[in-house]
């Protein structure tokens with residue numbers, strides 16, 4: 001069996017890694033690419049899911065963080081800093097812990113999921129809640145990195161994009177070519193940019209014959225790219241992508257134009273319905289922001305723009321356990337109350353409507 005060694009070692013030649021390079025890794029990448037028959041049936045397409053919640057800290061951020069932390073340590077950094085809606089801070093804190101340096105993480109107060117908050121704390125990140133939104137946090141992080149000895153590890157750091165593009169390498173390797181469409185959630189649009197770069201490199205080296213059309217999705221209440229203007233008070237249940245002024249906005253528009261791509265907005269009700277569908281019918285539990293890929297696919301299929309049999313990959317970016325509260329609500333918003341019974345076999349059989357085998 002081949003033991004996966006993390007993206008920097010697996011793709012050493014393509015990421016400029018040599019025996020002399022510093023490598024800070026937790027074994028990220030090499031995530032499952034799974035067929036989703038329930039989604040294929042619904043859309044008439046051939047649908048696959050890239051399951052990024054299977055990374056070490058539960059999100060795709062780890063692919064970029066291994067590169068960013070490795071380069072930071074190589075350059076002698078003693079501290080890294082990031083702004084985050086939660087996943088970047090969890091990842092930065094974990095990789096900094098592994099490297100033995102400090103991670104300072106700025107998050108919008110009260111607006112990040114409990115799982116992510118607990119990760120930053122567990123890994124001993126210097127967690128600071130800011131009275132403001134993600135965009136405020138990013139501005140502060142950038143100013144601090146420019147004027148103090150702290151190394152910025154947000155996706156405005158090109159090392160992050162370099163690492164994240166490896167997901168596209170893996171997809172082409174498994175499918176034998178690039179898909180026709182790629183669906184992905186969009187916050188800062190760093191990952192959208194990274195996949196486009198990865199797919200382009202694959203085509204350039206002859207590993208694939210095409211660039212997928214890159215379809216990115218923002219939450220209805222946080223959709224600056226779709227609207228074409230900054231959103232000053234972004235709102236959505238998908239807290240990971242509650243971003244009003246995306247850092248990679250310009251790059252994302254270039255990537256869209258180069259791939260005949262598209263940006264769309266999806267409301268929270270449809271995001272949560274898609275989260276439920278993916279968990280209940282495909283067996284993959286993701287956080288709300290990730291479910292927007294699924295909601296986006298259903299939306300575009302309904303709009304009639306998905307050709308029959310088209311090969312489609314959806315990236316689901318973060319694990320459902322990061323933000324479990326939404327799964328514990330019914331579609332009407334009421335709380336789920338799992339049934340309670342006495343410790344009695346007959347009662348359980350009755351509740352399950354089981355009839356005795358002969």
Ligand code: F0G
Pocket residue numbers: 059061083084085086087088089155185186187188189190191192240241287289290317318
């Ligand atoms: N999905 C999840 C689960 C995320 O955490 C993020 C971004 C995105 C999608 C969007 O990716 O920003 O590259 O367009 N999370 C960042 C964070 C902002 O701080 O964790 P993007």
